[in-house]
Amino acid sequence: MDDSARTLLQTLPKVDRLLENSALVRETADLPRSLVVEAVREELDTLRARVLGGHHEGLPLGHNGGFDADAVARRVLARLESWLRPSLRRVYNATGVVLHTNLGRAPLGAVAIERVAEVASGYCNLEYDIDRRARGSRHAHLESLLCRLTGAEAALVVNNCAAAVLLLLAALARGREVIVSRGELIEIGGSFRLPDVMEASGAALREVGTTNRTRLSDYEAAIGESTALLLKAHRSNFAVVGFTEEVSGEDLARLGRRARIPTAEDLGSGLMVDLGEYGLGAAPTVPGVVASGIDLVTFSGDKLLGGPQAGVIVGRAELVGMLRRHPLARALRVGKLTLAALEATLLRYLDGSWRQALPALRALTEPVDAVGRRATALRHAIAQQVHEGLEATVVPSEGRVGGGALPLVELPSRAVRLRAHRTKPEELERRLRRGRPPVIARIDEEGVYLDCRTLADDDVEAVAAAVARCVD
Numbered sequence: 001m002d003d004s005a006r007t008l009l010q011t012l013p014k015v016d017r018l019l020e021n022s023a024l025v026r027e028t029a030d031l032p033r034s035l036v037v038e039a040v041r042e043e044l045d046t047l048r049a050r051v052l053g054g055h056h057e058g059l060p061l062g063h064n065g066g067f068d069a070d071a072v073a074r075r076v077l078a079r080l081e082s083w084l085r086p087s088l089r090r091v092y093n094a095t096g097v098v099l100h101t102n103l104g105r106a107p108l109g110a111v112a113i114e115r116v117a118e119v120a121s122g123y124c125n126l127e128y129d130i131d132r133r134a135r136g137s138r139h140a141h142l143e144s145l146l147c148r149l150t151g152a153e154a155a156l157v158v159n160n161c162a163a164a165v166l167l168l169l170a171a172l173a174r175g176r177e178v179i180v181s182r183g184e185l186i187e188i189g190g191s192f193r194l195p196d197v198m199e200a201s202g203a204a205l206r207e208v209g210t211t212n213r214t215r216l217s218d219y220e221a222a223i224g225e226s227t228a229l230l231l232k233a234h235r236s237n238f239a240v241v242g243f244t245e246e247v248s249g250e251d252l253a254r255l256g257r258r259a260r261i262p263t264a265e266d267l268g269s270g271l272m273v274d275l276g277e278y279g280l281g282a283a284p285t286v287p288g289v290v291a292s293g294i295d296l297v298t299f300s301g302d303k304l305l306g307g308p309q310a311g312v313i314v315g316r317a318e319l320v321g322m323l324r325r326h327p328l329a330r331a332l333r334v335g336k337l338t339l340a341a342l343e344a345t346l347l348r349y350l351d352g353s354w355r356q357a358l359p360a361l362r363a364l365t366e367p368v369d370a371v372g373r374r375a376t377a378l379r380h381a382i383a384q385q386v387h388e389g390l391e392a393t394v395v396p397s398e399g400r401v402g403g404g405a406l407p408l409v410e411l412p413s414r415a416v417r418l419r420a421h422r423t424k425p426e427e428l429e430r431r432l433r434r435g436r437p438p439v440i441a442r443i444d445e446e447g448v449y450l451d452c453r454t455l456a457d458d459d460v461e462a463v464a465a466a467v468a469r470c471v472d
């Protein structure tokens with residue numbers, strides 16, 4: 001250690017002295033003392049290491065060149081504040097990607113939020129049968145509703161769709177074979193790879209057909225003694241075009257019945273209603289797949305269904321019963337908060353208010369004119385708050401469904417393009433992203449884009465204020 005470092009370190013305040021700093025005492029009066037002491041120690045350790053490492057720039061020094069105790073105390077407070085700030089935070093999604101997996105997929109509708117708050121704020125009948133004054137089942141709450149909506153005989157809710165597939169394979173095909181088309185050995189969002197889930201479940205994968213063509217005769221020829229299941233997986237996040245052939249759910253279901261082998265389809269998206277009239281193409285719906293005769297269908301709660309993270313299995317009562325009784329069902333079960341949110345979401349399909357009440361469905365089906373009006377309102381709100389140094393223009397944009405669903409669908413949209421006179425697009429994007437609350441935007445060489453399909457009318461003022469804070 002050189003002399004200057006030694007001299008500087010001698011001015012570093014001691015722990016006890018910092019703990020008596022008046023600002024620190026005032027600001028931390030309600031916090032556990034052990035936490036404050038830990039923050040002080042960490043801060044002093046950090047400063048000491050920086051001096052020893054020769055990184056002197058930005059050190060909290062006073063006029064005399066030594067450490068300034070007040071400035072060090074402010075850094076301790078900042079450290080405590082960062083510890084106490086929740087890591088999981090609300091952000092504004094201005095990307096135009098409706099079911100953005102990194103941004104939490106579907107936002108919950110107001111009714112679902114109310115139901116979660118109500119159920120969470122006291123006790124509830126999660127496993128209590130109020131009529132019979134007896135123990136009940138958490139699985140009972142949503143079953144009849146799911147059956148009514150999908151046309152299935154039985155239903156079971158688990159943690160997510162990956163869990164639904166895992167449970168299905170473990171309960172029906174452990175130690176036996178599952179026949180899957182090579183064109184459907186999907187990977188979704190990095191960590192869900194059908195062959196890996198299959199392996200984890202203890203089922204053996206029997207691939208048939210080729211990447212682009214699989215015929216019913218391929219499945220038929222592969223059926224043998226150890227066949228436990230015929231599985232179809234929906235290609236949620238990619239498409240195969242050109243010289244292709246795949247077996248329909250109807251045909252696979254018919255083959256399964258003839259061979260007395262259960263059939264299942266992993267649908268993923270959980271679309272409940274036909275969105276064709278909103279320009280979203282002909283995506284398979286859950287009721288449609290159930291009607292095709294497939295025995296079991298699995299789907300997510302937070303994709304096109306527009307609800308909380310969950311995995312739903314609907315289908316034949318006997319098979320759903322086997323899944324429910326499997327030991328893994330206990331490990332993969334959902335909690336009361338999820339059930340409350342999912343039930344409130346599903347009820348919106350029953351009462352017909354899904355388009356207005358579920359934010360993701362609203363965002364997917366909203367006419368581009370309405371998105372444009374929001375963009376104009378946002379541009380106007382920004383102009384009211386920022387008087388110079390920024391150019392905000394409404395421009396055509398393109399949204400996406402996201403969440404590994406409907407990969408080919410482009411959602412026509414409108415965005416507000418921001419160009420700051422004194423700040424580069426990358427810097428403006430970074431400031432928006434790191435603001436409080438964060439605004440997640442798109443960027444190119446031309447500027448920063450706030451896509452208004454994924455913003456709500458109620459977000460406009462807050463986003464405009466966030467923009468104002470980022471402009472020099």
Ligand SMILES: *Cc1c(COP(=O)(O)O)cnc(C)c1O
Pocket residue numbers: 160161162163188192233234235236237266267268269299300301310311403404
């Ligand atoms: C998204 C998806 C899954 C995984 O769903 P999670 O709810 O994220 O676990 C599984 N299968 C298909 C076909 C999907 O699209």
